[in-house]
Amino acid sequence: MTTEVTSAPFDVGDDGSFVDGLVIFDGATLSVRAGDARADWHLADLDEIAVENHVVGGSLVVKSGVEHELLARFTARHAAPMGYLARLASHTIERSRDPESDAPAPSRPPDEEKSCPICGRPYPSPERPVCNFCLDKRSVFIRVLSFLNDQRRTVFVVLSLMIVAALFKLAPPFLGGRILFDETLVPGGRFYGRVGLIVLLMVASQAASIGASIVYGRLNTMVAVGVVFSLKRKIFEAMQRLSMSFFSKKQTGGLLTRVNYDTTFLQYFFHDGIPYLVVNGVQIIAIGIVMFLLDWRLSLLVLIPTPVMVYITSRLFPRIRQLYSRQYRRQSILTGLVNDVFTGTRVVKAFGNESQEISRFEPRNDGVYRAVVDTGTLQSVLFPSLFALMSVGTVLIWAVGGYWILAGSISFGTLMSFLGYLGLIYGPLQFMTAVVDWWSSSMNSAQRIFEVLDAVPEVRERADPVRIPSMRGDIEFRNVRFAYEVNNPVIHGISLGIMEGEMIGLVGRTGAGKSTITNLMTRLYDADEGEILIDGIPIKDLSVSDLRSQIAIVLQETYLFAGSVAENIAYGRDDASREEIVQAARAAFAHDFITSLPEGYDTVIGREGHDLSGGERQRIAIARAVLRDPRILILDEATASMDSETEQNIQAALERLIEGRTVIAIAHRLSTLRKANRLFVIEHGRIAESGTHDELMAIDEGVYRGLVEKQREALEVIGVGE
Amino acid sequence: MSESKRPVDKGESDSGDRTTIRYLAPGDLSLSRSAGGFLQATVDGRELPRVFVHQAFPLSMPNEYISVRDDEQKEIGIIRRLDEMDQTVQELIESELSRRYFAPIVEKVNSLKEEFGYLYWDVMTSSGDRRFTQQAKPETILGAGDQELIVIDIDENRFRLPRYRTLLGRFARTLDPIL
Numbered sequence: 001m002t003t004e005v006t007s008a009p010f011d012v013g014d015d016g017s018f019v020d021g022l023v024i025f026d027g028a029t030l031s032v033r034a035g036d037a038r039a040d041w042h043l044a045d046l047d048e049i050a051v052e053n054h055v056v057g058g059s060l061v062v063k064s065g066v067e068h069e070l071l072a073r074f075t076a077r078h079a080a081p082m083g084y085l086a087r088l089a090s091h092t093i094e095r096s097r098d099p100e101s102d103a104p105a106p107s108r109p110p111d112e113e114k115s116c117p118i119c120g121r122p123y124p125s126p127e128r129p130v131c132n133f134c135l136d137k138r139s140v141f142i143r144v145l146s147f148l149n150d151q152r153r154t155v156f157v158v159l160s161l162m163i164v165a166a167l168f169k170l171a172p173p174f175l176g177g178r179i180l181f182d183e184t185l186v187p188g189g190r191f192y193g194r195v196g197l198i199v200l201l202m203v204a205s206q207a208a209s210i211g212a213s214i215v216y217g218r219l220n221t222m223v224a225v226g227v228v229f230s231l232k233r234k235i236f237e238a239m240q241r242l243s244m245s246f247f248s249k250k251q252t253g254g255l256l257t258r259v260n261y262d263t264t265f266l267q268y269f270f271h272d273g274i275p276y277l278v279v280n281g282v283q284i285i286a287i288g289i290v291m292f293l294l295d296w297r298l299s300l301l302v303l304i305p306t307p308v309m310v311y312i313t314s315r316l317f318p319r320i321r322q323l324y325s326r327q328y329r330r331q332s333i334l335t336g337l338v339n340d341v342f343t344g345t346r347v348v349k350a351f352g353n354e355s356q357e358i359s360r361f362e363p364r365n366d367g368v369y370r371a372v373v374d375t376g377t378l379q380s381v382l383f384p385s386l387f388a389l390m391s392v393g394t395v396l397i398w399a400v401g402g403y404w405i406l407a408g409s410i411s412f413g414t415l416m417s418f419l420g421y422l423g424l425i426y427g428p429l430q431f432m433t434a435v436v437d438w439w440s441s442s443m444n445s446a447q448r449i450f451e452v453l454d455a456v457p458e459v460r461e462r463a464d465p466v467r468i469p470s471m472r473g474d475i476e477f478r479n480v481r482f483a484y485e486v487n488n489p490v491i492h493g494i495s496l497g498i499m500e501g502e503m504i505g506l507v508g509r510t511g512a513g514k515s516t517i518t519n520l521m522t523r524l525y526d527a528d529e530g531e532i533l534i535d536g537i538p539i540k541d542l543s544v545s546d547l548r549s550q551i552a553i554v555l556q557e558t559y560l561f562a563g564s565v566a567e568n569i570a571y572g573r574d575d576a577s578r579e580e581i582v583q584a585a586r587a588a589f590a591h592d593f594i595t596s597l598p599e600g601y602d603t604v605i606g607r608e609g610h611d612l613s614g615g616e617r618q619r620i621a622i623a624r625a626v627l628r629d630p631r632i633l634i635l636d637e638a639t640a641s642m643d644s645e646t647e648q649n650i651q652a653a654l655e656r657l658i659e660g661r662t663v664i665a666i667a668h669r670l671s672t673l674r675k676a677n678r679l680f681v682i683e684h685g686r687i688a689e690s691g692t693h694d695e696l697m698a699i700d701e702g703v704y705r706g707l708v709e710k711q712r713e714a715l716e717v718i719g720v721g722e
Numbered sequence: 723m724s725e726s727k728r729p730v731d732k733g734e735s736d737s738g739d740r741t742t743i744r745y746l747a748p749g750d751l752s753l754s755r756s757a758g759g760f761l762q763a764t765v766d767g768r769e770l771p772r773v774f775v776h777q778a779f780p781l782s783m784p785n786e787y788i789s790v791r792d793d794e795q796k797e798i799g800i801i802r803r804l805d806e807m808d809q810t811v812q813e814l815i816e817s818e819l820s821r822r823y824f825a826p827i828v829e830k831v832n833s834l835k836e837e838f839g840y841l842y843w844d845v846m847t848s849s850g851d852r853r854f855t856q857q858a859k860p861e862t863i864l865g866a867g868d869q870e871l872i873v874i875d876i877d878e879n880r881f882r883l884p885r886y887r888t889l890l891g892r893f894a895r896t897l898d899p900i901l
Contacts, residue, residue, distance in 0.1 A: 067757070
């Protein structure tokens with residue numbers, strides 16, 4: 001009996017209110033504690049301890065005979081530790097009843113810290129204990145900037161040119177104001193009469209500023225596009241490295257569709273964001289200084305409308321962004337509907353549902369219309385008001401400045417220069433007020449990208465994997481247990497052995513766990529408990545590429561990639577010669593139909609390409625498998641989508657293919673498993689029966705016999721009989 | 723075996739005759755709670771030590787079409803309208819449903835903040851105070867009726883927000899982008 005003390009928290013009381021409870025199992029007693037209340041159950045009195053899943057969360061239930069008793073209720077947050085506790089306690093009961101039992105003890109789920117220790121908020125992703133709330137945004141920013149590391153020199157040149165351009169921009173208002181009016185046009189001025197020179201200087205400084213902008217703009221485009229290019233590659237590589245579970249998980253699934261959007265956003269960040277931040281920053285500071293030097297009193301006047309402008313911009317810009325994103329979302333809903341209807345146009349027409357589809361289109365179209373109108377309305381108010389506010393500043397300067405000129409306290413040139421700088425400073429100021437909002441969305445995008453880059457694949461290769469360049473093809477499952485979702489196991493402790501060169505049939509109802517068995521064999525997922533061995537070596541120790549290169553799968557639904565027929569057959573074997581491809585196609589009975597296509601093996605199929613029938617696609621998949629020459633072949637409903645004649649051809653193709661290999665075939669149509677050496681009947685994730693066809697048929701009331709008889713009856717009903 | 727199987731695992735569950743619906747009238751079904759805390763029933767004189775109840779339309783018609791199932795998850799019958807049943811039956815079924823479809827009702831939103839694509843909630847609910855995190859995407863929100871939302875957090879827990887506009891108040895803007 002185990003002496004390990006295990007505990008699992010629970011958080012829902014009898015009346016549905018949240019509680020702070022704990023179930024403790026010490027090997028002999030289950031103790032349930034919540035506040036001061038405590039109740040104990042002795043294992044000796046119980047038959048089973050189980051977790052029952054609800055739509056949300058679940059219950060811990062003890063069973064003795066027909067009596068079921070509710071021990072604790074918990075939300076989904078605590079499902080994993082509670083499931084482990086239940087399995088451990090049940091295993092202990094089993095062992096005490098049957099000390100000979102070889103059922104392995106359940107393995108403890110990894111301890112996951114679920115909440116941030118600083119703020120107590122739950123982590124968004126359990127695999128990545130990073131609290132978005134307490135995360136230092138500067139660290140994200142620094143990491144984003146680190147993408148620029150490779151191009152440090154170019155970045156330095158760009159920054160210097162930006163500063164140069166910003167400084168040259170300062171000259172024209174000064175030349176065109178103070179110098180022109182006070183020193184050039186007025187007798188006695190330092191440059192009296194030399195208008196040409198001043199204009200030339202103005203043009204030159206303007207030209208220098210524009211020239212610098214052009215050069216840094218070009219360099220900057222290369223930097224930004226380069227960064228995003230390499231970032232996209234990194235993300236795609238990271239995605240290829242990740243396990244199946246990452247793609248099927250609901251929590252992360254959405255991330256992938258956003259990767260494109262987020263990288264584009266970062267492209268703006270590098271291309272437009274940072275440069276404008278630098279240019280505008282330099283300009284504001286420089287213009288501010290010059291204005292104060294020209295006349296500090298006028299400078300203070302400029303500041304009067306600024307707070308209002310900052311307020312409006314900081315309040316309304318986020319709103320505009322929200323409206324844009326709403327518009328975008330509604331637009332994609334509408335596009336989705338249109339796509340849906342066009343893809344399903346046969347169904348729409350066959351059901352005569354055109355008018356309903358039109359009425360489904362109406363409100364969505366209206367939604368887009370409203371969103372566009374709202375965005376436009378706000379924008380048409382916002383920008384003119386900002387412009388009006390800017391004019392208030394200008395009017396104030398004109399008024400006060402004019403008065404002061406009359407009073408002789410400033411020169412006309414100073415006022416003109418001042419007005420020139422005023423025109424230059426509002427743009428950058430406005431940009432700066434929107435910068436906070438823009439900066440935080442860029443950091444959001446970056447953070448989502450880091451989530452993908454940092455995600456750790458669940459299926460990992462060992463540091464020094466065992467290489468088996470040529471595998472024999474022995475397979476063994478030892479007490480394998482697996483669940484896609486917590487506490488909802490699909491495979492309950494399966495043990496089976498398959499010998500080299502044997503053909504095995506897996507039989508059972510939909511959802512029994514047959515395909516999951518093959519997923520575990522190829523390490524698309526790793527078993528939660530137990531072990532899978534190939535040629536006597538645990539697959540977790542094997543080199544993943546050796547393992548997968550020697551296993552081929554033919555599925556019911558064949559995915560054909562966009563490309564030629566030849567490329568699709570050679571998928572995963574880029575080095576295949578034309579001869580090998582044709583040979584494989586011949587072996588798969590595909591050569592004839594391929595050569596009768598107008599473009600033969602060069603026919604482009606897959607998305608947007610030539611449409612092949614189910615049987616034709618299937619034969620391409622078989623040719624793919626033939627070319628791979630695997631040691632282990634998995635046929636998952638490989639002939640299910642075929643008519644009888646095609647099926648005969650494919651059967652013949654398969655028979656050629658299975659020779660000398662270990663084959664695991666899954667089929668609903670039991671007649672396709674005639675050639676199998678042995679059959680395993682899988683029910684609810686367990687092996688219900690195993691043996692040859694004849695042995696299984698001899699079991700009275702056997703599951704297999706029942707299935708065979710049902711199929712036979714069904715065929716007789718339609719008058720085909722086997 | 724240590725876990726119960728979910729009914730969905732059964733593939734095709736044989737619910738008797740597949741074409742006719744057996745409606746349970748008030749007289750057909752008597753319910754009580756067992757000592758262990760579960761529902762037990764008597765239907766047509768047959769004693770069932772444990773029965774389960776499922777909503778057929780949990781979002782659109784939570785109180786109609788309630789499927790009553792035995793411990794093998796075979797359907798015994800359907801309650802057409804819950805409010806037509808006896809008071810005790812109604813209460814027992816409601817409490818059983820609230821267990822299966824556990825979703826506390828949010829009574830007050832203390833704070834709602836968006837950070838890096840996740841929404842951080844701090845709420846007072848019918849079950850007590852709770853903080854939870856939701857992924858900011860439309861799939862994590864279900865609409866139940868005109869005024870009600872169901873929010874699904876990252877652990878797949880659910881929270882109901884009746885009259886959500888009023889309830890959210892100034893936080894409505896934070897949720898708006900994914901509605």
